[in-house]
Amino acid sequence: MEVVDFNLIYNSLSFAIAAFGASTVFFFAQRSQVAPAYKTALTLSGLVCLIAFYHHLRMFESFNNAYTLIYGEVMVSGIRFDVTYRYLSWLLTVPLLLLQLVLVMRLSKEETYSRGMKLVLAAIVMVLLGYLGEGSVTFSQLGDRWVYWLLAMIPFSYILYNLVIALTPLILKQPKSVQNLISNTRWLLIVSWAFYPIIYLFPMFNQEASYVGIQVGYTLADVLSIGIFGVMIYMIAQRKSDVGA
Amino acid sequence: MEVVDFNLIYNSLSFAIAAFGASTVFFFAQRSQVAPAYKTALTLSGLVCLIAFYHHLRMFESFNNAYTLIYGEVMVSGIRFDVTYRYLSWLLTVPLLLLQLVLVMRLSKEETYSRGMKLVLAAIVMVLLGYLGEGSVTFSQLGDRWVYWLLAMIPFSYILYNLVIALTPLILKQPKSVQNLISNTRWLLIVSWAFYPIIYLFPMFNQEASYVGIQVGYTLADVLSIGIFGVMIYMIAQRKSDVGA
Numbered sequence: 001m002e003v004v005d006f007n008l009i010y011n012s013l014s015f016a017i018a019a020f021g022a023s024t025v026f027f028f029a030q031r032s033q034v035a036p037a038y039k040t041a042l043t044l045s046g047l048v049c050l051i052a053f054y055h056h057l058r059m060f061e062s063f064n065n066a067y068t069l070i071y072g073e074v075m076v077s078g079i080r081f082d083v084t085y086r087y088l089s090w091l092l093t094v095p096l097l098l099l100q101l102v103l104v105m106r107l108s109k110e111e112t113y114s115r116g117m118k119l120v121l122a123a124i125v126m127v128l129l130g131y132l133g134e135g136s137v138t139f140s141q142l143g144d145r146w147v148y149w150l151l152a153m154i155p156f157s158y159i160l161y162n163l164v165i166a167l168t169p170l171i172l173k174q175p176k177s178v179q180n181l182i183s184n185t186r187w188l189l190i191v192s193w194a195f196y197p198i199i200y201l202f203p204m205f206n207q208e209a210s211y212v213g214i215q216v217g218y219t220l221a222d223v224l225s226i227g228i229f230g231v232m233i234y235m236i237a238q239r240k241s242d243v244g245a
Numbered sequence: 246m247e248v249v250d251f252n253l254i255y256n257s258l259s260f261a262i263a264a265f266g267a268s269t270v271f272f273f274a275q276r277s278q279v280a281p282a283y284k285t286a287l288t289l290s291g292l293v294c295l296i297a298f299y300h301h302l303r304m305f306e307s308f309n310n311a312y313t314l315i316y317g318e319v320m321v322s323g324i325r326f327d328v329t330y331r332y333l334s335w336l337l338t339v340p341l342l343l344l345q346l347v348l349v350m351r352l353s354k355e356e357t358y359s360r361g362m363k364l365v366l367a368a369i370v371m372v373l374l375g376y377l378g379e380g381s382v383t384f385s386q387l388g389d390r391w392v393y394w395l396l397a398m399i400p401f402s403y404i405l406y407n408l409v410i411a412l413t414p415l416i417l418k419q420p421k422s423v424q425n426l427i428s429n430t431r432w433l434l435i436v437s438w439a440f441y442p443i444i445y446l447f448p449m450f451n452q453e454a455s456y457v458g459i460q461v462g463y464t465l466a467d468v469l470s471i472g473i474f475g476v477m478i479y480m481i482a483q484r485k486s487d488v489g490a
Binding site: 017032072 | 324
């Protein structure tokens with residue numbers, strides 16, 4: 001591993017720890033600022049950040065056990081840098097993220113429940129399928145990687161379809177003052193989620209460089225799709241609280 | 246590294262950990278003492294100190310891995326003392342600091358949003374440009390350092406212009422009892438921020454001594470511009486709460 005690659009992974013992991021730690025505290029502190037109907041969404045935002053904080057802390061620790069920068073050279077200890085943490089993190093965070101968006105729309109109880117359950121199930125299947133192909137990175141395994149990528153794209157597309165098409169009529173029923181914000185939040189989710197299947201394909205194009213690209217890419221995509229997404233959910237909840245919706 | 250230099254860096258880092266740890270607790274504890282409109286500003290004060298606390302803790306740990314004082318001599322382990330943490334810290338804290346000042350003025354929603362976004366973007370560009378030149382410290386690289394210094398001075402000047410000129414008419418609309426305090430807070434921000442570009446230029450004048458000067462200087466400037474600044478924001482919020490503004 002080159003020094004520049006070491007620095008990129010090391011710094012992006014530490015940055016994520018700081019960002020997720022701070023946002024966890026933010027959501028729990030600001031939970032008192034929204035109407036009771038939105039407190040659960042804020043709790044979920046805080047939990048998602050806490051889970052991401054924990055897993056990035058573990059990854060940082062694992063990275064430091066595997067590599068050390070000493071006298072300007074990267075020393076390899078032979079201890080594995082464990083990245084299964086990412087999938088364990090997503091297994092918890094992705095379903096909760098989707099629930100946040102459903103909760104903040106404040107649909108009817110039945111609607112919230114049925115939409116929530118479908119999205120949660122699709123998210124779990126998607127993360128598990130992605131994990132099955134994650135280890136396949138050598139040239140002979142790239143076929144497997146494509147297969148799991150394609151399989152994971154089925155629940156991925158189902159979720160995106162729900163967010164883009166099925167939620168649209170419901171967004172139009174939201175107060176005028178937040179329609180724009182909800183629509184922007186949905187777009188942030190779609191764009192930041194689109195990074196993941198693209199990053200997943202990095203080993204197809206460059207097996208050497210893909211390792212660093214995957215680590216840094218996933219971390220920054222997480223900051224966007226979890227942290228910034230949570231802040232936008234908070235803004236929706238606060239504006240809706242202000243207008244009593 | 247001389248023993249006196251070791252002591253200066255070691256003690257200033259530990260001092261910062263204590264100062265930022267304590268101020269984090271202060272802001273979250275005192276959040277209950279201000280009116281609802283100012284609670285978000287207090288939350289941000291607490292977060293900024295928490296982020297600075299985390300990064301100074303990491304730097305202290307990194308410094309201790311790199312250097313040890315043993316039998317009156319500084320022993321070098323060869324493990325790098327990583328100061329990228331400063332820039333990672335600023336990438337999060339500087340935008341939040343500026344938002345604190347905007348929030349505590351309690352402008353209209355649109356004014357808060359548009360001013361906030363511009364200042365946040367300028368802050369991010371400034372920190373990134375500063376980082377690009379930070380590694381250039383040897384004689385042959387000083388040209389690069391000047392270039393990045395000059396480039397970073399563009400967003401820096403934009404932010405200062407906003408704080409000094411553009412905010413002035415808005416300050417005059419604030420309650421009489423806090424106009425002075427807001428003006429002093431603005432001056433604290435301007436003076437403490439002016440340290441950074443000056444410290445950045447240390448290697449231009451003395452390459453030997455600059456290393457210690459940079460580390461100690463940045464740490465003390467952070468205590469002023471983050472900790473003391475936060476306390477003044479708190480005082481403004483409390484006085485405005487008292488007069489119901």
